[in-house]
Amino acid sequence: MQKLSLNRRQALIGLGAAGTMFGFGLPAHAASKVNLGVMRLASHAPSFIAYERGYYKDEGLDVELKFFEAAQPMAVAIASGDADYGVTAMSGGLISLAEKGAVKVIGGALTEEKGLVGAIILASNKAYEAGLTSPKELAGKTFGITTAGSSFHFMAHKIAEANNIPLSDITLKPMQKVGAIVGALSSGQIDAWAIQASVARKMIGEGSAKQIGLVSDYAPDYQVTTVFTSTNNAANEREKTEAFIRAYSKAVDDYNLAFVDKKADAAEVDDIARICHKYVQSDLPFEKARANLVDGSMRINKGLALSLKSVTEQLEWFKSEGMVKDNITSEMLFDTSYVKTI
Helix, strand or coil, rough: CCCCCCCCHHHHHHHHHHHHCCCCCCCCCCEEEEEEEEECCCHHHHHHHHHHHHHHHHHHHHEEEEEECCHHHHHHHHHHCCHHHHHHHHCCHHHHHCCCEEEEEEEEEEECCCCCCCCCCEHHHHHHCCCCCHHHCCCCCEEEECCCCCCCHHHHHHHHHHCCHHHHEEEEEEECCCCHHHHHHCCCCCEEEEEEEHHHHHHHCCCCCEEEEEEECCCCCCCCCCEEEEHHHHCCCCHHHHHHEEEEEEEHHHHHHHHCCCCCCCHHHHHHHHHHEEECCCCCHHHHHHHHHHHCCCCCCHCCCCHHHHHHHHHHHHCCCCCCCCCCHHHHHHHCCCCCCC
8 A cells, every 4th residue: 555645734734733633742744764775885885874874864764774785686676666766887677677667767876087996997816817917808808797787797898898809708707796796706716897996995905806907997987876766756756855865965975075085084084984884894894994995985976966978878888789678768767857967
């Protein structure tokens, strides 16, 4: 059964009448329950910051974090109603669900930016010792991805294209979960991977992989992750969706100021790092995790602005690869009414 949704004015009128009838006060309105899809990656830092600092509650949202290990399952959860909002990469599955009228991309989040480290291209120790010291040598090698049509798949395409390597010359290894790829690269079961710097730096520091390049050299201004929700939420739950974007955007500002622009004081950087450490690299001592998080930070778009150029390029690539239907339009996938487009 669908829950009745009241706007603030309706709720106040109703509660005012209740106060007259029964002679006691009640809260203005119950907080809206929201399930937020997240992953234990540094790119989801604003999800955790907004949660821990009460920004969602300030906007009248009662948020529960739902953890996922890849983009595709999160998209399915949004479409089925098991999660209300998600922040992850555009995937073939997400685009196909949009074509069916189930989900909408409503904003942008993580982005590659020249001058910042961004995602790091890694080689296994075994492959590095055998000569894989640059992305130029990826032909004939294996490259880890979670699933076909994932952000890792798209990054492999951009790296191969820039180095004049047919993507078909690189063997893509779908491994479903980020953790599985970490294990495969560390053990030499695959040759290469590209991942956010916080994860990459941890692996490099542990001596389980070598850096051979940066994704930003091949895909500058790449809109790595997007914010998305169900088509119903986008169309019919505007007040709730705008509240979510406001809360999340406030946390984005905290994150960028402390980690990316490095303009916050030491106490604020430590506080942001401790919040993230509860969810990301919690197996490491705080000081090591803090260094990985700060040194590996990537820009998250202010106000969750969406790079239409980048996401449109991704959509067209998915079409060209036959991973989604040719009839899918930008209008089916994007609702640009919530945030600025860039």
